[in-house]
Amino acid sequence: MNENKKMFMQIVKQLRELIYEQQIEPGDKLPSERVLSEQLGVGRSSVREALRSLELLGLIETRHGGGTFLASIHHHQLIEILSSFILQETKSIEDVHATREMHEREAIRIICRSETSRSLPVWESLFIKVELQQELVREDILRECIIASNNRLSLKIWLQLLAYSTQTFKRFVTEQEKKALQMFIKSLQMGYIKEAIEAYEEWIEIIQDEL
Amino acid sequence: MNENKKMFMQIVKQLRELIYEQQIEPGDKLPSERVLSEQLGVGRSSVREALRSLELLGLIETRHGGGTFLASIHHHQLIEILSSFILQETKSIEDVHATREMHEREAIRIICRSETSRSLPVWESLFIKVELQQELVREDILRECIIASNNRLSLKIWLQLLAYSTQTFKRFVTEQEKKALQMFIKSLQMGYIKEAIEAYEEWIEIIQDEL
DNA sequence: CGTACAAAAGTGGTCTGACCACTTTTGTGA
DNA sequence: TCACAAAAGTGGTCAGACCACTTTTGTACG
Numbered sequence A, B: 001m002n003e004n005k006k007m008f009m010q011i012v013k014q015l016r017e018l019i020y021e022q023q024i025e026p027g028d029k030l031p032s033e034r035v036l037s038e039q040l041g042v043g044r045s046s047v048r049e050a051l052r053s054l055e056l057l058g059l060i061e062t063r064h065g066g067g068t069f070l071a072s073i074h075h076h077q078l079i080e081i082l083s084s085f086i087l088q089e090t091k092s093i094e095d096v097h098a099t100r101e102m103h104e105r106e107a108i109r110i111i112c113r114s115e116t117s118r119s120l121p122v123w124e125s126l127f128i129k130v131e132l133q134q135e136l137v138r139e140d141i142l143r144e145c146i147i148a149s150n151n152r153l154s155l156k157i158w159l160q161l162l163a164y165s166t167q168t169f170k171r172f173v174t175e176q177e178k179k180a181l182q183m184f185i186k187s188l189q190m191g192y193i194k195e196a197i198e199a200y201e202e203w204i205e206i207i208q209d210e211l
Numbered sequence C: 001c002g003t004a005c006a007a008a009a010g011t012g013g014t015c016t017g018a019c020c021a022c023t024t025t026t027g028t029g030a
Numbered sequence D: 001t002c003a004c005a006a007a008a009g010t011g012g013t014c015a016g017a018c019c020a021c022t023t024t025t026g027t028a029c030g
Helices: A007-021 A033-040 A044-057 A077-090 A093-113 A121-131 A138-148 A152-164 A175-190 A193-210 B007-021 B033-040 B044-057 B076-085 B090-113 B121-131 B138-148 B152-164 B175-190 B193-210
Strands: A060-063 A067-070 B060-063 B067-070
Touching (some): A007 A044, A007 B044, A033 A044, A093 A138, A093 A152, A093 A175, A093 A193, A093 B090, A121 A175, A138 A152, A152 B090, B007 B044, B033 B044, B090 B138, B090 B152, B090 B193, B121 B138, B121 B175, B138 B152, B175 B193
Antiparallel strands (some): A060 A067, B060 B067
């Protein structure tokens, strides 16, 4: 219909306006594809191309036979798509490890700086688990760190990187690891950044050696 | 023909694999829609839905009558879409900034620790540019840092995050900024991690204030 | 009157074929 | 050899047809 721009981009724009005008809230249902196609004066396939784009972005959600809905949790789905494309290219395992540890260290720093994050009850329970030398996975502890750092984007990226890392498996905590881990958690709770980072690095080195 | 997942998602995945297998580089041409549709055993409209999605993401570029091409990393249209769609999800934007700066700081640390990275000629030339107070973009300097840190995955992620951040624009270096920047580069070259990080943080704070 | 269940309507999912507009390649004639 | 028109290739859009699934509706039975 209109010139200058791509049709499906125009439709995306019009959908946005429609959502605004009709005050469609997250979780609400959008008009059906056929209705939209008639309403906007374009073919159904064009409407679908726009809708599929928004779906890939995670902005809408479709249910076969049910309808199309404005998604409740926006935006972060995108990172997964992008990062899977990125990882496809770079594939360097070293890079994945380095980047992952970067996110872990940063999370540690942020926790140390935040009174509320430091005093989360999860640290106590982790400490006790280590004390009892229960079965533990490195990822369980680090996931808690990333979550506590309160950066959902970083968490998403980290989870992606995790998927590319070597297989995880539960193991019992050794004496040596226990020492490093407790040092790590204690430093975390006290907010000693330097010590926490050092203990973290010592810990993952121990784990590395065991593999 | 398909599994429990969405068809167009499957096609996106298959396209990714195809790009990897055939070693299609950014700028290269993809097979035509009709060829893809036959090759993947699906209808052309399904292929188009997947392609349109990737186009909205900025991962591919289409020229009417010309063909479909793997895009070099640009992504400008994505920012508009997201920023207009995602209503004040401030926390997300904060996350993007925080994550981006995390990658920047980590790059600085890595450079400081590496004799070869520290002594790269690029630092000298950057220093001189600052000295002459030439037009500079924050991103130009930081990009060099990430590149020098020699983690291609981190670079890719950083570039993506960059696309989300506020618009970049060239500006002349102010007196105050010049001081912080030179301190930053000098520390980098000397390998003083603490000082480099501090100068970096001071620098971006100055820039932030100016906006 | 109410409930259960089957029919109908609504909706997304996919494919085919057609036509248009534009670009690239090919072929032909000067 | 070159210029230019024809042909082929390619993306852009639409209409219609099924299919699979969900929601609504209507009806018959208890």
